[in-house]
Amino acid sequence: MTVAAGPVFSPREIPFSFRGSWFGFSPVIAENTYAPDVHLVSHQTGMHPVLRLIPTAGGVRAETTLSATPHELTWTCDDGRIGLAYETPDTVRVRGEGLGLHLVAADPVLTPFSGPYFYADPGDGSWVFTVYQTGRRYRVTLLAGHAKSWGEQALGTTVRGVALRGDEPWEIAVEEYETARAPYRGEAGFEQVLVAARADFDSFRDAVAPWRSDRTPGAELAAYVLWSATVRPAGFVTRPAVLMSKHWMDKVWSWDHCFNAIALAGGLPELARDQFRLVFDHQDAAGALPDSVTHSEVLYNFVKPPIHGWALARLRPPEDGETAEVFGLLERWTSFWLTRRRVPGHEFAHYQHGNDSGWDNATTFDPERVVETADLAAFLVLQMRELARLAAELGRADAAAAWRREADRMREALLAELWDGDRFVARSAHTGRTWSSSSLLDLMPIVLGEELPEPVRASLAARIETHLTEFGLATELPGSPGYQDDGYWRGPIWAPSTVLIEDGLRRAGYPDLADEISARFRVLCEKSGFAENFDARSGAGLRDRAYTWTASAYLILAAAHEHRLTPADPREVSGC
Incomplete structure (x- = not known):
C-alpha cells in the first residue's frame, strides 16, 4: 500500500509530531x-x-x-x-x-x-x-x-x-x-x-484550508505546523491547545493564540474557541490575562496587548449560551487596563514594559518603560466596540451605550493628545513627556481603520509604506540607527504586525497597499517557511523555525486572498 506523501520537510526546521501529542x-x-x-x-x-x-x-x-x-x-x-x-x-x-x-x-x-x-x-x-x-x-x-x-x-x-x-x-x-x-x-x-x-492530517488540512490551490503552495505545510503543534489537555493546558511551537517556544502566549484561533475558525470552530478561551481560563482576580501558559507553569510577570476584541470580531459568533460568559471575560480584561493600568486622572492605559506590548524591545520603549502608547489606546477602542456589540446582542442597552461612550472618548483623546499633526507619539506615564520612534509599533493605530480621520489614515499609510521591504513590513524603519537585521522587534518581519496592519489598511481604504503587504508576506513564507520572524533585508527565517502564529498568518492572508479572487460563502474561509 502506498500513502500519498504530502509536503516534504526537514525535521531540522519543523519537528515531526502528531495532533494531540506532547x-x-x-x-x-x-x-x-x-x-x-x-x-x-x-x-x-x-x-x-x-x-x-x-x-x-x-x-x-x-x-x-x-x-x-x-x-x-x-x-x-x-x-x-x-x-x-x-x-x-x-x-x-x-x-x-x-x-x-x-x-x-x-x-x-x-x-x-x-x-x-x-x-x-x-x-x-x-x-x-x-x-x-x-x-x-x-x-x-x-x-x-x-x-x-x-x-x-x-x-x-x-x-x-x-x-x-x-x-x-x-x-x-x-x-x-x-x-x-x-x-x-x-x-x-x-x-x-x-x-x-x-x-x-488530511482531515485537519481540508478543514482549515479548503480553499487552497496552486496559488497557495504553502497552505498544506502551514496546516501541518498547526496540526503537529496541537497538544491534548494536560497540566495547566485546560483545552486542546496549539502551542506556539514544538521547539523551545512551547507555550501559549496571551496574544499569539488569537491568530491561531482566527486561522482555525472557518473549518474547526470548536478548536478555534478553545484557542481563544484557553488564556481566559487563567484570568486573575484583577481581570488580567497571564503572559503565558504551558504544561507546568502559568506566568503573570507580564501581560500582552488587548487585541482580543479585535480577534473576537473575526471569529465565528459564540455558541448559544456563551455570549454572556464571553462578554464577562472580555469586560474584566478591558477593565483591568482601565483601572489597574491607568494613572489616576489620565485618559490612557499604559504598558509597564515593552514585553507587555508583545513588541519586547521595540525602539518605542528606549526612552522609558512605563509608557502610554497609541497602539494600546487603539486596541482598547476596538475592544470596547466589541463589548458594546456583545452587550447589545445580550439586550443590555445601557451597557452597550456605556461602552460606546468609553470607546468614543478614548478615540477622541487619542487624536487630541497623542497625534501631533504628523504622527502618533508615545508619552511617559510618569512625566508626561512625549517622543516618537522609527518603530512600526507607532503606526499600529491604523487598526482603527475607518474610525480615523482621512488625513491621519493617509499619513499612517504613507509611513507604513516606508517600512515595506522586498519581503514585508520591517518592524523598525530600515536605515534607522535602531535597526538590526536579527534584532527581534527592532527590524525583522513578524506575522502579527503584518496581519493587524494589513487588516487595518484594508478597512482604512487602502486595499492596494494591503494587497501588496499580504502578497509579500505570503511569498516570504513560501520561500523561507514559518519562522518566528524574518530578516527584513534578506528574507531569511530567524529564531524558532516552526512558529504557529506565522503559519496561521499565512493561512489567514491566503484564505482572504483566495476569497477575494473567488467569492464564496464567507463561512468557508478564515481571514480578516
Whole structure:
C-alpha cells in the first residue's frame, strides 16, 4: 500500500509530531541547539530531550538522509531505511530494514532504566526509561527482529540504551505514559498506521484550508505546523491547545493564540474557541490575562496587548449560551487596563514594559518603560466596540451605550493628545513627556481603520509604506540607527504586525497597499517557511523555525486572498 506523501520537510526546521501529542522528533534539543541525531523531545514540564535515535550499520553510526512528511519520518541510505509514524498521540511505531537503530537515553545521569521485561517469550520484551525531567516513562517494546540493551539498572552516570540489529527487518513501539500501562499489543500493521496518520492530517488540512490551490503552495505545510503543534489537555493546558511551537517556544502566549484561533475558525470552530478561551481560563482576580501558559507553569510577570476584541470580531459568533460568559471575560480584561493600568486622572492605559506590548524591545520603549502608547489606546477602542456589540446582542442597552461612550472618548483623546499633526507619539506615564520612534509599533493605530480621520489614515499609510521591504513590513524603519537585521522587534518581519496592519489598511481604504503587504508576506513564507520572524533585508527565517502564529498568518492572508479572487460563502474561509 502506498500513502500519498504530502509536503516534504526537514525535521531540522519543523519537528515531526502528531495532533494531540506532547512529544515530537527533532535534532533541536534546546534554544538554537542542534544535536547530530534526532531526539524524542517531550514538552511536558518544559522542553526535554529524552531519547537519542541513532541509525546504525554494522553496529556503528550510519550516514543517512533524514526527511519527513506529515505521516512519516524517515532515515534512508543506499542499503536501508527506517520509518517512524504515530499510532496514537502517545505511541509511535518504528520499523527498519537494512539499517539498525540505537535508542540511547539523552541524559546519562537522571534516566533510570529497567528491562528487559518479557511478557510472553524472549522475543516479546520491553525496556522502560524513567525520565526525571518529564516525570514520565518511555517504554520500548520489540515487535519484530532482535534487540539488546546495556546500562539497565546501573546507578549514576552511564550510557543506557537499546540496540536493534540491522541485518534483519525489525519493528518496535515507543510509548510515553505516566505510572503504569498494560503491555503493548498493537493490532494494526505499520502500513495501516501510516494510512491512519495521513488521514488524520488530511482531515485537519481540508478543514482549515479548503480553499487552497496552486496559488497557495504553502497552505498544506502551514496546516501541518498547526496540526503537529496541537497538544491534548494536560497540566495547566485546560483545552486542546496549539502551542506556539514544538521547539523551545512551547507555550501559549496571551496574544499569539488569537491568530491561531482566527486561522482555525472557518473549518474547526470548536478548536478555534478553545484557542481563544484557553488564556481566559487563567484570568486573575484583577481581570488580567497571564503572559503565558504551558504544561507546568502559568506566568503573570507580564501581560500582552488587548487585541482580543479585535480577534473576537473575526471569529465565528459564540455558541448559544456563551455570549454572556464571553462578554464577562472580555469586560474584566478591558477593565483591568482601565483601572489597574491607568494613572489616576489620565485618559490612557499604559504598558509597564515593552514585553507587555508583545513588541519586547521595540525602539518605542528606549526612552522609558512605563509608557502610554497609541497602539494600546487603539486596541482598547476596538475592544470596547466589541463589548458594546456583545452587550447589545445580550439586550443590555445601557451597557452597550456605556461602552460606546468609553470607546468614543478614548478615540477622541487619542487624536487630541497623542497625534501631533504628523504622527502618533508615545508619552511617559510618569512625566508626561512625549517622543516618537522609527518603530512600526507607532503606526499600529491604523487598526482603527475607518474610525480615523482621512488625513491621519493617509499619513499612517504613507509611513507604513516606508517600512515595506522586498519581503514585508520591517518592524523598525530600515536605515534607522535602531535597526538590526536579527534584532527581534527592532527590524525583522513578524506575522502579527503584518496581519493587524494589513487588516487595518484594508478597512482604512487602502486595499492596494494591503494587497501588496499580504502578497509579500505570503511569498516570504513560501520561500523561507514559518519562522518566528524574518530578516527584513534578506528574507531569511530567524529564531524558532516552526512558529504557529506565522503559519496561521499565512493561512489567514491566503484564505482572504483566495476569497477575494473567488467569492464564496464567507463561512468557508478564515481571514480578516
